[in-house]
Amino acid sequence: MGTLDYLKNFFGDKNVASITPSSEFTVKKVCQYIPFEKDLTIVEYGPGDGVFTRYILEKMTKDSRLFAFETNDGFVKILKDINDTRLKVYHESAANVAKVLEEEGVSTADYVISGIPFSFIPEEPKREIVKATSKVVGKTGRFLVYQTSKHMVPYLKEAFAHVDTELELKNIPPMSIMRAYQET
Ligand SMILES: C[S@@+](CC[C@H](N)C(=O)[O-])C[C@H]1O[C@@H](n2cnc3c(N)ncnc32)[C@H](O)[C@@H]1O
Known part of the structure; x- marks a missing residue:
């Protein structure tokens, strides 16, 4: 797992957008405010x-659930090899989040984490993805976005009352982390 898989998938799919996975510092900073002691419904994009998936599975309770949306064939194969009944992997775009969750009978998610x-x-x-996600997390959930720039801030502000940003320098390249939510 790691840079070799990224390189392989990067050259056939521009949407992979990275030649190396996020650093453990980024993973921990993005997830630092998630109350893993509670039973949670978490959605991951990209x-x-x-x-992130493995870190979240390690931290979350046995009754929590993780729904992962990934478009790249190679990564979907790797993710489907993770042997954990709390994880569901969809070979689907994040754009289809509302439809897929509805089919699963899931009305809201506590956290949506996005690396797309x-x-x-x-x-x-x-x-559309931001709007659909704001519906999925509702009033109390959080949309956590990590990107190499802060360009998503204005889009998040269109759909969420609050957007906090942080920077993680121990990542190549440095990572902007945004937390969007309706209620404090
Ligand atoms: C920069 S990589 C981030 C991978 C990983 N989360 C990390 O932090 O190292 C972006 C990922 O998003 C996936 N992706 C791109 N567009 C997507 C979409 N619309 N829906 C779901 N996944 C998408 C890519 O295939 C790739 O795996």
Whole structure:
């Protein structure tokens, strides 16, 4: 798992957008406010080879659930090899989150964590994903976005009352982390 898988998938799919997984510093900083002691419904967009997925599974309770949306075939195969009944992997775009969760009978998620390269996604579909996610997390959930720039801040502000940002320098390249939510 790691850079080799990224390189292999990066050359066939521009949406992979990275040649190496996020650092453990980024993973910990993005997840630092998640109350893993509670039973949670978590959704992940763009898990890649599962650097966040494995960390979340390690931390979450036995009754928590994790729904992962990944578009790259190679990464989906790697993710489907993770042997954990709390994890469901969908070979689907994050754009289909509402439809898939509805089919699963899941009405809301406590946390949606996104590593998808939003800068590659055109304006309207990007707004649609943010809007759909704001519905999925409702009033009390959180949308956690990590990106190599803060360009998502204005889009998040269109759909969420609050957007906090942080920077993780121990990542190549440095990572901007955004937390979007309605209620404090
Ligand atoms: C920069 S990589 C991040 C991978 C991993 N989460 C990490 O932190 O190392 C972006 C990932 O998002 C996936 N992706 C791109 N567009 C997507 C979409 N619309 N829906 C779901 N996954 C997507 C890519 O295939 C890739 O695995």
